[in-house]
Amino acid sequence: MEGGKFFIYLGIFLLVMGLILTYAPNLFNWFGRLPGDIRIQDENKFIFIPITSMIIVSLILTLIVNLFLRR
Structure with a gap:
């Protein structure tokens, strides 16, 4: 159940x-434009590493899971 x-x-x-x-x-x-999010762009390539954004997502998901799954 x-x-x-x-x-x-x-x-x-x-x-x-x-x-x-x-x-x-x-x-x-x-989202994706925070300080700590890395953007590298050339003529032929674009690299995006969302470090700060993923830390915030991880914190929010941890709070949500702890609220609903705490016994």
Whole structure:
């Protein structure tokens, strides 16, 4: 039964994120442009390493998982 609840919460989260990205895409313009995100661009290639953005995503996901899976 716990697996079913997880998929319900995951579906609700994905639905909310989809609605936000569809109707308010400007809310996430900062993502990928933070200090610490590395961008290297030449004529023929583009390299993007989102170090700071991924640290923030990791912190947010850790908080969400701890809130829902704490016993």
